[in-house]
Every structure is written in C-alpha cells, then in structure tokens.
Amino acid sequence: MKRIALLGMPNTGKSTLFNRLSGASARVGNWPGITVDLMSAKILIGGHIAELVDLPGLYDLHGFSDDEQVVRHFLANNSVDLVMIVLNSSQIDRQLSLALQIRALGLPALLLLNMQDEAKRSGISIDIDEMSRQLGLPVASISAKYGDGCPQALQLAARHLEHQRAPISASEISSKLEADTQLEQQMEHIVKQAVQMPLQLTDRLTERIDRVLLHPWLGLPLFFGAMYLLFQFIFTVGAPLQEGVAWLLDLIRSDVLEPLTASLPAWLHGLLLDGIYDGVGTVAAFVPIIVLFFLVMTMVEDSGYMSRAAFLMDALMARVGLDGRSFVMVLMGFGCNVPALMGTRVMRSRGMRLLTMMVIPLSLCSARLQVFVFMSAILFTTEQAPLVVFSMYLMSFVTIFLTALIFKGKMRSSEPFILEMPPYRFPTAKQIVLRGWLEVRHFLNRASKFIIFGVVMVWALTNFPSGVPAASEATYAGQIGQFFLPILEPIGIDAKLAIALIFGFVAKEIVVGALAVIYGLQGEALELLMAQQLDWVQGVSFMLFTLIYTPCLSTIATMRSESKSVGYTVLALGWSLLLAWVVSFIFYQSARALGF
C-alpha cells in the first residue's frame, strides 16, 4: 500500500485537509521510533487505497522541538511515497522554506497552497505554473476549509503516485537530514518570480477588531466580560433544554418502562430502572449543555482569539512561572483536560511543560460543569445558580495561580515565548456541526464505558448485601462511606456524597448518575430530596472538592504518558487531593463558624 504524509507548518490547515480527505474516519496509529500517536486514515486515491498520515506541524525540518523531532524520525524510519506539503498561501513568502527542504531531501512531493480563499481576499495572486516550474514540483491551490480545488489536488497526487520512480529509502533520507542546507536565496528568488503580494498586507478588519480587543486597558476586562457572556449564553439556553430532557426521560420511565418491567423480578427491575436508566438518564440530560458548550468553544478556538488571549495574559502568567500558551491550554482544558495536556507538547522546556501540566487538571472541564449545574440548581434560586457556577470558574483560576506559584521554584524554565497571531477567522457551519458531533460521540463513548459501569457498581454497592434497606448504612456503600467519614465529615460531606466522590475518581460524568442511583430517584423527585437532605454550605463544599481533586482516570493516564514520570504523576495527584480537602475544609468550617 502507498503511504502519503501530510506535512506543513502549524496552523496551515493540515487537520482540516486530513478530515476532508479521510471523511473524518481517522484512526490513531503507532509508528516505529515515535512515542506519540499520529493520525492516519485509509483513503481511496486514483482507484487504489493509500494510507494518509497527518504529521505534527513544524516550522523547520532542522528544528529542535519535540514535534520537529517526531517528523524527522518519521521520515527517517518510514518509507513515504508522497509528501503533501500544506502551506498557507498568504504566508508563502516564508513557508516555502519547508517545501525547499523537502525537495532537497529528494522526497517525492506535492505542494498544496492552502487557504486560497484568504489569499485571494488579501490580494495575493500566485502563478501556479510558474511556481511549479521554478520548484520542479507539482503545485495545486486549494481551500481545505471550503473544499475548492481538493478533488483536482487528489487527481494530481494520484498521477504522481502512478508514474513514480522507486521511492527513496528511509535510510537515504536519514543521512540527508543530517546535512544542513542554505535555501534562503532560492526561496526569495522563487517568490519573486511567481507571487505578487500587495505591499502593505493588512487585513483591515482584523486590525480594527484587534485595536479594541487588544487595547492596553480594555483588553483584559473585555476578555473576562466576553467569557462571562458566553457562559451566560450556555447556561440560559442550556438549562431549560436539560430540564426538558430530564422531564421527557421521567415520562418515558413512568409511562413506558414501569409497565413493561413490572413483571420482572424486583432486583432486575431495580438494576435496570433505578440503576442503569436513572443513572445514565440523569447524565444524558446534560448532553444538550455539553453540545452547546463545545459549539461555543469551537467558535472561540477557530476564531484566532486564543493567541490574543495568550498575548493579554502573558505578563500575568509570567509572574507565576507560566506563559501565555499555558493560559491557552488552561482555556482548552475547559472543554476536556486530556487534549489540553497533550497540547503542552509545543513547549520545549521540560520545566514549563511540567508546570503547565500540573495546573491543567484544575481547569474546570465540561464534565465537572455538569456536576455544578446539577448541584447549584438544587441548592440555589434560578438567579443565584449561574453566579454560583461562574464563581467555580473563578475558583478554578485561583487554584491554578496558587498551584503554579507554589511549584514554580521546582519547575523552572527559560523558554522563549514566541507565538504567531493568525488573522480572525469564522468557522463554517459545517466545521461547527462536525466538531459538535465529534464531542457527542466522544461523550457517548465515555458514557458507554465508564458511566454504565459506574452506575451499575454504585447500584450494586447501595443494594447489597441483600436484605438490608437500600442505601442504608448497612450496605457496602454505607460501610465505605462510614470508613471515609473521619476525613470527609470535617468538610461537610456525608456518606452518600462520599460514594459519589469515590466514583467521581473514575470520571466526573459518573457523579450525577451516581447521585441518582444512591438516592434512588431521578428528575424532580431527586432534586427535592437532595434539597431536603443537604444545605448550601455542604453543597458548595462538595462542589469545591469536585472542582479541585483529580478530574478522571484518563487525565491521570495522560499525565503519566506525557510526563513519562510516575513520581510526577503521583505528586500531581496527591497535591490535587490535598488542595481539594484544604479548600473545602476552610470553606466549610468558616461558613459554619459564621453561623450559616
């Protein structure tokens, strides 16, 4: 089978093209000599099946970052039949260096000038034939986002795969990679011959937006204001949707499932309805909020605002030993901590990377958001609830700063901070929908693995040994809760909440499902009972603990594999548990002392 590699600088649209060509059927592959996973997919090209590999973005084949080493390793150890070089047409004047480096290696290559739509808008015109003649490589102009030129580019690729000399051996590449080359003059010459750029290339709109959003005094307040508005939007639109789904699931249970399962033995009826259905249903009710959250997140991420946030926050982050990129990773962590942890690969200095990975698990991910929305709706009025949840976000920042401050002495770095600022972009509806769908799929995936397992376990623990009243102190769950009571009582957490916290260790998605099973109710009835049994001080203490202690097993596993250090992982885990307990303790005891 032929192998095609996608290669280009970061942010040139490789992933977008990869998804378009593969129909988003990506599979993560493992490659010799490389510790990270690369995405690969089988695609049909010119009547043959070929393997398409998405390589990490790099600036320079001779660079020193992890990603650059990964690409070098890949090229030196795997034979490649065609390299598709993706570059951003608007920045062709400097990105061409990569194409020249690949050509110098003698690799069979095809040059794809991506983002032709943006280049056209900013008045850049490229003579494709001239460029191809000068480079001696086939060249095509495409727009990965909108699909223009992609079929033609594939045909071009297919033609070149057909008439190919024997591919160069990986070892030959490996030896050539050693030798450095001077390509600069060549590059300028080609650009001069084939590209026409307007002299002062400024996207006026981007410029005007930046003048406001990056204003020396308004920038930061606008950032936090915008965050608050986005959050309000998610909450205002999402909360009624969640209630609607919960109501519907309740109706299905009472009108359809109860009659259907009435003849089953009591334990099976209990397992199916009180265990799986209530548990999973309570979690499923949050799907609309999660989808909404990721739609908003996609828009922010794709808009190009993230690197502006890095610009605004860098000075502040520097005080605690982090930098603007760490801040962006924390924002990404609001979606899910796992990809944010992997995102730290762009950092070269180990100290900076470890410190950033230390704080990412404190960023309030969407799974924890569910718990907070659920708890605050029970314990607070409709007006108060959004404020309570928003203050959890603020608390998340506070713990992040605190943690970085404490550990910055241990994890020092002198990493240079240089970041590209892309023009503002608006994601297409299709991109947003695709991303929303991917997130739902990810959620359902986790749901089927963790949540069902979790709620069944919780149900079993709260219903056995048989013969004792469900969820009483005599059950296994009750005994476990009693065991932990000495540590958890001082922070206001009773035996029932303790069980939910223990299972929350696996994944925070389980927490609300577990609560439904533990209390043996769902929907409105569950909320009423919990409101009777808990007061708001206990509730907030529970939320604080949930916010700070380790997010889920996947996060721990990712920390371990990214840091390659068990000691570090244990330290991060231990720290989060300690901090969670101390913060909850201080909150709970002071609130009680003040008479609440």
Place this chain on the structure above:
Amino acid sequence: MLNLSQLQPGESAHIHAIHAEESLFHRLNAMGFRIGKKIELVRQASFGGPVHVRLGSTDIILRLTEANRIQIARA
C-alpha cells in the same frame, strides 16, 4: 543601535542583527525574522507584557526578553 523593544507602537525599522543561541535563532528564522527585513511594532501588552510585531504578512508576539535580542536600524 536599538533593540526591537525600544520601538514605539506604530514605528517600523529593519532587522540589523539577531543575538540568540542556535535553537532560538533557527526558530526566529523560520518564523520570518531575517537580517534586513522590515519589522513593525504594532503594540505592547500592559504590565510589561509581550510585544506584537508585524513582519511582512505575518503577525507575531514575543516577550521583551526575546525582543531585546533583536537589534534594529531605523528606516
């Protein structure tokens, strides 16, 4: 001779020299910092934060520590 960080917002100059160890030099080079190239300082973040510069068609932000390593000559 001036450093990049000494430019005022809106001013531009030409890059005269880059004082950086090899890996940083490589990286700056790949991002478009080349001797003789025109560079504009667009703005600086408050609290002594990074500067926002424009090189040809590319916008880049970098910290003052890095900006201090780039010598410029006024146009």
